[in-house]
Amino acid sequence: MRATLRWAHSDLRTHRGEALFLVLATVGIVTSLLLAAALFGYATNPWQRVFTQSRGAHVWIHTEPSAKVSDLARLDGVEAVAGPYPTASATVTSRGSRASVELRGTTEQPAIGRPLLTSGRWLDPATPDGVVLEKSLARALLAEPGDALTLSGGAGPLTVLGIADSAEPQYRRGERSGVVWALPSAVPHAGSEGQVIGLRLTDPEDTDYAVQRAVTVLGAGAVGEVSTWRQAQSEAQGDDRLLGQILGLFGLGALVAAGLAVHGAIGTRIRGHLRDISVLKAIGFTPGQVVRVFLLQHLAYALLGAVAAATLTQALGSRMPGRLGDAVAMWQGLPGHAVTLVAVPVGVVLFIAATTGLAAWRAGRVPPVPVPRTAAPAAGRLSGPARRALGLRLPPALVLGWHKAFTRRARSLATIARLALPLLLIVVAMSAWTTIDRFHSRPEQMGLAAALTVRADDALSDPATRTLLARSPEVAAVYPGVEVAALVPGQTATIALRGLGTREDPYPYTLAEGRLAHGFDEAVAGQGLLDLLDVRVGDWVRMTVSGRPQILHIVGRSIEPENAGRVISTSLDTLQENDPTLRPMLYQIRLRAGAEPHQVATDLAASAGRGQLDVHVVANPADGLPPLRAVVVGLLGVLALIGLVDLLTAIGGSVREGERDLLALKAIGLSPRQITAITVTATGCTALAAVVVATAVGLPLAHWLIDAQGRSSGIGAGIAHGPSLIMLSAFGAAAVLGALALAVLPAARASRRRFADTLSGVA
Structure with missing residues (x-):
């Protein structure tokens, strides 16, 4: 054993740089894999924690005020219900930021889908204008407990009493309204009215069937929007899941590369030390001992790097800036954290040991007497x-x-x-x-042709809005449109049905397959919608919009960064043929080259005055x-x-x-x-x-x-x-x-x- 250690020590002194590189490579690999595990945990567990603690509803259904939602509590598979709660759509302003919200009337914290307060306090009848904001909405408005919110329509200000976490789909500017819990007395005074009910199921896997049954009981015309726990979980994972996948993929790739690098290093070292190995055998080393010398030496390098990576991640990981630090801090509090912290380094060490075994076995086969080298050139003829x-x-x-x-x-x-x-x-x-x-x-090549989305006050007519928007020299084109929720065939989920532009001035969709929609019943769809309905380009789809059927022919697949790709888009003319009373509810703005979207949005909102235009920059997935x-x-x-x-x-x-x-x-x-x-x-x-x-x-x-x-x-x-x-x-x-x-x-x-x-x- 002493001779083995002395030879290993001598070899380490001779090849210090190579040993250091092997250790650092192992540190990088193990760190990448541990951070990937932390991000995966961060992507799923925060939502799961909120859902479990709040006894979240698996399905949320928005309906008309007259719908008999009380019948849903008697459906098979429904364990409990949340609500129904009266709702109203409104727009609130705080510190110069505007957001579309859903005012939800309630007095006590519900048993199902209960908001989890993170700061402030719950609603109090002594403060009739008090509200509680969902966390993502509060972040968008830069609002805190004690702040005042301006409500659209000239109603009195609202006072923020608290901020709460919710397992429902979060607020997304221009895509989904944020939830504001308020006393029922404050709800009817704000915009269009409705109601929402949450269903907690005995078997979450039966969500699609439960939604279908609920829509059948209520009637398709009474249902406005349906959201499920799967949708909320998928959106909560979002970018963190992508980061975890990328870290995991490259960590595994780096692990394979490092294993091959170690294998090559040992093989090259053996070829360069044939005479030394022969001397070891001549003085009494057995083939097994020679194999163990090389294997244990490189295993020690891998073990040192793995332990260092695990120690650094555990000690300093939570101090990393941004999302990575938050992910590691949360991951360290999960029950499976200790197992992962040990399993990943051990797996890496075992993998490197396996890749070095073959090269070390070759060292054991070297004869104790050096074979005379051939006189031919090493590279051959x-x-x-x-x-x-x-x-x-x-x-x-x-x-x-x-x-x-x-x-x-x-x-x-x-x-x-x-x-x-x-x-x-x-x-x-x-x-x-x-x-x-x-x-x-x-x-524009990634499905983001428009830089701004504008929603006009009801007092502004369509021609007046277009004239007001076209007045800006930075605006290149204005596309009027509507976006409504539609029930898919089978009535198991809702999708976004969008009508943008006209046949004379079509919206410039980014197509990855097929062609643009030109005919009366033609449309383009996102990948998420094609997967949801199990259809492809060339198929016809039927959906229900406010009780009316809408049949469209999918002629192209567009790149759709919004709504997880569950979007089908046609022209505004096509939707108006099915519903002549339909009027533009939003405008997509394409800017000239070099224009700054945030500055143009500020100028447009200021030029309209009195809050007539709600202008915001289109969200970029990147x-x-x-x-x-x-x-x-x-x-x-x-x-x-x-x-x-x-x-x-x-x-x-x-x-x-x-x-x-x-x-x-x-x-x-x-x-x-x-x-x-x-x-x-x-x-x-x-x-x-x-x-x-x-x-x-x-x-x-x-x-x-x-x-x-x-x-x-x-x-x-x-x-x-x-x-x-x-x-x-x-x-x-x-x-x-x-x-x-x-x-x-x-x-x-x-x-x-x-x-x-x-x-x-x-x-």
Whole structure:
């Protein structure tokens, strides 16, 4: 045992840099996987915690005031009901921010779907104008307990008494109204009236059937909107789920790359230490002991890195800025946190141990007596192309370097594959970065042709509103439209039916499949709607809008970032043919190039005066992904570190294998500089081949992964964009030039070795 430890200590002193790289690579891999686990937990458990503590309703149904919702409590499978509560639509203003809200009348905190107060207090009859805001709405309005809200229609101000968490779908500007709990006396004074009831089911898996039964009992014409717990959970996961998936994917990819890097490092070290291994066996080491020396040595590196990563994540993870810190802090309080904190590092260590076992087993097969080295050149005979290249008087160093890089096919392909894997993942990360940037730089190509959404006061007519909007020099086009909730076939869920633009001035949808809608009954749909209804482009769909049937022919698939892609869009003319009383309720504004949306929104709201226009910037899906940039940068660092380990291993192996040819090269008249150029050229050719393979495989893989994520989120395939040619060229040049620079120093040292040293190395 003492001899084993002394040899391991000597080897560590000789290869300190390589050992450090292996430890740091393991730290990066384990940290990525632990952060992925934290983000997955953060994506699902906060909503689940709120839903469980509040005894949330599995279904919320908005109906007309006259609907007999009390009959729903007697349906099979309904455990309890929340409400019914009277509701009214309104617009509130706080600190210059406006939001559409649903005033919900109640006095006591309900037993089902109970709001969980996070600050302030509940409604009090002594404060008749007091309200409680849902948390996401309060965040959008920058409101706190004690603030005053201005209610549309000239009604008196409302006082914020408290802020509460809710398991219902959260407020989204321009898409979904926020919930405001108020005393029933305050509700009838604000806008259109209705009622809402929540159903808590005995079996959550029967949600679709329960919704269908409820709509049948009430009548389709009485139901305005239906939301389910699945929809709320999916929206609560949102961007955190995407971050967790990306971290998990790259963490696993980095784990495989690190395992291969360790395997290659051990294999190269064994080939370079055959004489040392023979000496170990000659002094009494058994094959099993030799295997354990190499295996335990690299297992110790992996264990050290895994323990360091787990310790750093546990101690400092909650202090990370932004969402990652919040995710780790919440994850540390979950019951399964300790198991994950141990299982992930142990899994990584075992995986690395498995990948190093084969290379260590090869060390045990080395004979105790060194086998005389063959007199043939290490790279074998010159190939036909190499001889022809020398005949063309190309520099011998370049020809011999190229020949050295690709002659040993099995070993060369293995080295290229190890180098290509981290480079491939870097190409995928660059593609993800480019796609996110495209949402900001080219929003019209990502389904965001309009920059602003405007809702006008009822006192403004349609022509007056258009004239007011077109007056701004920054406005390029105005598209009137409506958006209503529609019941899908089977009446199990609601979707967004949108009518934008006219046939003379159609809305510029971004199509990924099919064509634009031109006919009277034609429409385009998002991926989420196609998946929900199990239809495709070319099919006809029937839906119910306020009791009226609407049949549309889907002629194209549009990229839809809103409402999880559950949107079907046609022209305003088509909807007005089915309902002549329909009038524009919103306007989508396309701005001129270079216009600042927030500034234009402020100018339009100020020019209208007296709150006649509610103007807000269209939400961009990429706005919720700022942490992804930091994640991508960290992943690039980890992958670059793994690639560096692979590259140093390849350079070390190339230098060691070139020692046997050193005398022959000097004998034929090559100078030390030319001999150095051979090794540098071989390294550069290997790196160039790895870059080509990584780019050729990485770009299609990145497109497939990004489009698959877009499809699963409802936005739809067709959003993926690869890096520009300039960026790819810079990436390839940096990789090749970096490999050349790293190879210069060890190759130069080897080429200047003395003849006596060289003879001892080949003896």
